Amino acid sequence: MGNFNFSIDLPVRSEWANVDLLRTSVQNCFTAIFSDIEGCHSLAMVTGELIENAIKYGDWSGADEQRFRLRVWGEGRSAHVSVENPVLRTDDSAQEVMKTLGWMRGFSTPLDAYRAKLLEVAAADRDPGNSKLGLVRIAYEGNCTLSAEITRGVLRVQAEMTV
Amino acid sequence: MQGLVVGDLRIEALEDESSAVMQLLWKGKSNNRHPGEALAPYFREVLAAAGTRKLPVELHFEKLEHFNSSTITSIIQLIQDSRARQIKLVLVYDQALKWQKLSFDALRVFAKDDLLELRAA
Numbered sequence: 001m002g003n004f005n006f007s008i009d010l011p012v013r014s015e016w017a018n019v020d021l022l023r024t025s026v027q028n029c030f031t032a033i034f035s036d037i038e039g040c041h042s043l044a045m046v047t048g049e050l051i052e053n054a055i056k057y058g059d060w061s062g063a064d065e066q067r068f069r070l071r072v073w074g075e076g077r078s079a080h081v082s083v084e085n086p087v088l089r090t091d092d093s094a095q096e097v098m099k100t101l102g103w104m105r106g107f108s109t110p111l112d113a114y115r116a117k118l119l120e121v122a123a124a125d126r127d128p129g130n131s132k133l134g135l136v137r138i139a140y141e142g143n144c145t146l147s148a149e150i151t152r153g154v155l156r157v158q159a160e161m162t163v
Numbered sequence: 164m165q166g167l168v169v170g171d172l173r174i175e176a177l178e179d180e181s182s183a184v185m186q187l188l189w190k191g192k193s194n195n196r197h198p199g200e201a202l203a204p205y206f207r208e209v210l211a212a213a214g215t216r217k218l219p220v221e222l223h224f225e226k227l228e229h230f231n232s233s234t235i236t237s238i239i240q241l242i243q244d245s246r247a248r249q250i251k252l253v254l255v256y257d258q259a260l261k262w263q264k265l266s267f268d269a270l271r272v273f274a275k276d277d278l279l280e281l282r283a284a
Contacts, residue, residue, distance in 0.1 A: 019194060020171070023194075023229070038260075038262070041261070041262075042262070045229070045262065049227075052231060052232075052233075056196070062205075063172075114269050115272045118239060118270065118273070121236055121239050122239050122242070122243055122273065131236065133233075133235060133236060134231070134232035139166065140265065141262060141265045
């Protein structure tokens with residue numbers, strides 16, 4: 001994809017329809033700029049999975065304006081996608097994200113972690129629900145390094161890929 | 164066998180009385196929040212029909228633009244259910260599309276017998 005610098009920073013309403021609107025927007029935007037169609041698709045997939053998690057597991061009970069923050073930016077040959085959403089302190093889902101990232105670091109490759117997660121999903125009950133398959137997929141298919149932090153009731157998950 | 168339309172996803176069923184295989188063509192995007200709510204009952208019908216007629220089931224993803232990880236979960240459950248019913252399942256994907264190659268190559272972890280085939284088109 002060549003060297004580039006760009007930045008998108010959006011406050012997005014927490015509505016499911018916005019997942020595909022933003023995923024396709026990211027894909028179309030970067031396809032218009034870069035010639036690496038597959039790289040643009042990966043960036044879009046990463047964006048979609050992170051937004052899905054924010055909408056599914058964010059705390060949307062108390063906010064007047066139910067929005068999460070999406071940032072997509074690039075410097076040199078690195079592209080980043082970051083999603084921030086409010087979380088309940090009593091909700092385990094944010095801690096599950098941190099645990100999943102730690103679990104992934106125990107594997108030699110993202111593919112190994114992804115295969116293990118697929119087998120875990122298969123062994124689960126009919127509805128594995130909060131399996132965090134999307135996060136593991138980001139690392140494998142998106143070839144991304146994932147990080148996360150919880151600060152003052154906000155979970156920020158960030159993916160970095162080399163393009 | 165009927166097809167299925169759910170949101171941006173359309174599955175076309177191709178088979179008639181003389182068919183040797185039940186083909187399901189996936190088109191569009193599978194981006195539903197809970198794809199399993201529509202896919203699970205549909206897959207049950209597909210497997211019931213295939214079991215009655217003793218036909219293998221082929222899922223064609225070549226024309227699919229995108230699926231989310233929840234859809235992958237539904238496909239894994241289909242793999243489990245078809246194996247439990249001893250129905251051969253074939254997943255056909257476009258290996259020229261990197262995302263499809265990566266997704267379906269990883270699913271080979273379930274290809275431990277002749278009941279599941281992953282076929283690159």
